[in-house]
Amino acid sequence: MSNNWPVPVSLLFLIFLHGCSPSSAQTRDVDTAESWLQEHGHPLAMEAENFDDLQFLKPLLEGKRIVQLGESTHGVREFNLLKARIVRFLHQELGYDVLAFESALYQCYDADLAAGESSAGRTLTGCAFGVWHTKEVLPLFEYLRQTHDSERPLNLAGFDIQPIGRNKEGRPQFLSDVVASINADYAAEVLALDSTFLEVYARDGSERRSYFMQETGQDMAEAYDRLAAFLADNASVIEAAAIAPDRILFARQTAASMANYVRQQSSPTVREHFERRDQGMAENLMFLLDEAYPDHNVIVWGHNLHLRHDNLAILPDSTMYPDVAVRTTGSWIYERYGDAVYTVGLYMYQGQAANNRGMVFEIEPALPGSLEELLHKVGTSALFVDLSQAPRQPMTTWMDQPITARFNGATALQMVLRDQYSAILFVDRVTPRVMMY
Numbered sequence: 001m002s003n004n005w006p007v008p009v010s011l012l013f014l015i016f017l018h019g020c021s022p023s024s025a026q027t028r029d030v031d032t033a034e035s036w037l038q039e040h041g042h043p044l045a046m047e048a049e050n051f052d053d054l055q056f057l058k059p060l061l062e063g064k065r066i067v068q069l070g071e072s073t074h075g076v077r078e079f080n081l082l083k084a085r086i087v088r089f090l091h092q093e094l095g096y097d098v099l100a101f102e103s104a105l106y107q108c109y110d111a112d113l114a115a116g117e118s119s120a121g122r123t124l125t126g127c128a129f130g131v132w133h134t135k136e137v138l139p140l141f142e143y144l145r146q147t148h149d150s151e152r153p154l155n156l157a158g159f160d161i162q163p164i165g166r167n168k169e170g171r172p173q174f175l176s177d178v179v180a181s182i183n184a185d186y187a188a189e190v191l192a193l194d195s196t197f198l199e200v201y202a203r204d205g206s207e208r209r210s211y212f213m214q215e216t217g218q219d220m221a222e223a224y225d226r227l228a229a230f231l232a233d234n235a236s237v238i239e240a241a242a243i244a245p246d247r248i249l250f251a252r253q254t255a256a257s258m259a260n261y262v263r264q265q266s267s268p269t270v271r272e273h274f275e276r277r278d279q280g281m282a283e284n285l286m287f288l289l290d291e292a293y294p295d296h297n298v299i300v301w302g303h304n305l306h307l308r309h310d311n312l313a314i315l316p317d318s319t320m321y322p323d324v325a326v327r328t329t330g331s332w333i334y335e336r337y338g339d340a341v342y343t344v345g346l347y348m349y350q351g352q353a354a355n356n357r358g359m360v361f362e363i364e365p366a367l368p369g370s371l372e373e374l375l376h377k378v379g380t381s382a383l384f385v386d387l388s389q390a391p392r393q394p395m396t397t398w399m400d401q402p403i404t405a406r407f408n409g410a411t412a413l414q415m416v417l418r419d420q421y422s423a424i425l426f427v428d429r430v431t432p433r434v435m436m437y
Contacts, residue, residue: 075354102302108158
């Protein structure tokens with residue numbers, strides 16, 4: 001959920017979230033709920049080589065084209081380990097063959113093209129944001145490399161509009177080469193456009209935003225719009241000039257994504273800034289699902305905030321902080337694909353995690369009546385709880401009434417779980433991610 005706003009804005013967002021407190025509606029028969037969880041919850045192994053403990057997912061995922069794997073914060077070793085295991089299981093046994101990270105669209109496309117020849121570490125750092133450059137995620141990218149030239153590779157993709165990452169330096173030439181196949185003059189203009197963007201992007205954050213908020217930023221966004229329209233209108237002509245269809249598609253969507261990013265950076269309010277990013281991510285994810293990989297089952301890897309089905313519903317109606325009640329990516333995805341989506345929210349009870357800057361922090365104690373307290377009582381180190389097929393009965397009222405759960409392991413939010421997720425994956429004790437370097 002990383003973003004490019006200065007710290008004060010991020011703090012404003014978190015200050016608002018800290019204002020959400022548990023309500024009396026969370027009082028419930030904990031013993032009854034615990035009994036149901038003991039019987040219907042699924043304990044998971046953290047690092048087992050076989051997938052015996054994941055077989056229960058097969059009937060649950062029947063007819064589900066999109067599996068979204070969230071996380072309540074990015075810096076947890078155990079989240080990475082569990083998600084990596086689930087990805088390998090979904091690929092090997094259920095036919096999911098696209099892994100889409102909350103990371104830059106172009107960089108992940110570029111990294112995927114070379115994944116068979118590159119080292120796993122280079123592919124990982126070329127695609128995924130730095131929060132996932134960890135020793136727990138690295139073996140998954142080695143697995144991806146091994147499958148690259150097989151009959152059914154695990155394809156790598158990204159859906160974020162933020163161009164974070166090292167491979168973006170090749171993007172101006174990529175865009176220019178696609179256009180040059182039919183229009184050399186416009187190709188030179190495109191090369192200059194995207195090279196200018198990278199020069200501005202390399203500046204200090206406040207200076208970058210200042211540039212994008214001026215008329216120069218509006219001009220740049222409109223130039224990317226024209227490029228996207230040109231590539232859409234001339235796709236068949238460009239393909240006839242021996243440019244691969246996937247290159248045309250990704251060039252067009254990259255241009256559209258950059259237009260969204262520039263407009264996000266010039267957003268006048270916190271709410272618009274957050275929402276523009278998430279709408280742009282939704283558009284990129286729909287592009288992957290509908291155009292780049294229309295016949296494939298897709299795994300989405302990101303933060304709970306971005307993936308849950310109705311983020312607006314968990315934030316109280318507040319006239320004090322109207323700008324931070326934002327719609328996020330998962331709401332557009334769930335609205336469009338409905339029952340084909342299965343979203344897993346990841347939560348934790350105790351221990352330590354790392355924030356986006358790598359600083360280690362303590363997980364806040366669970367609140368009475370919270371999701372974390374309830375799942376901790378089951379006494380399992382890692383527990384998977386399906387919400388989608390759980391019956392509506394006294395033992396499961398906690399799924400259908402407001403309950404508190406921690407955002408980033410620190411901030412209490414209220415939500416109706418069944419309205420936000422298809423399942424919950426819970427880790428009782430967590431430790432910070434272990435970086436590759």
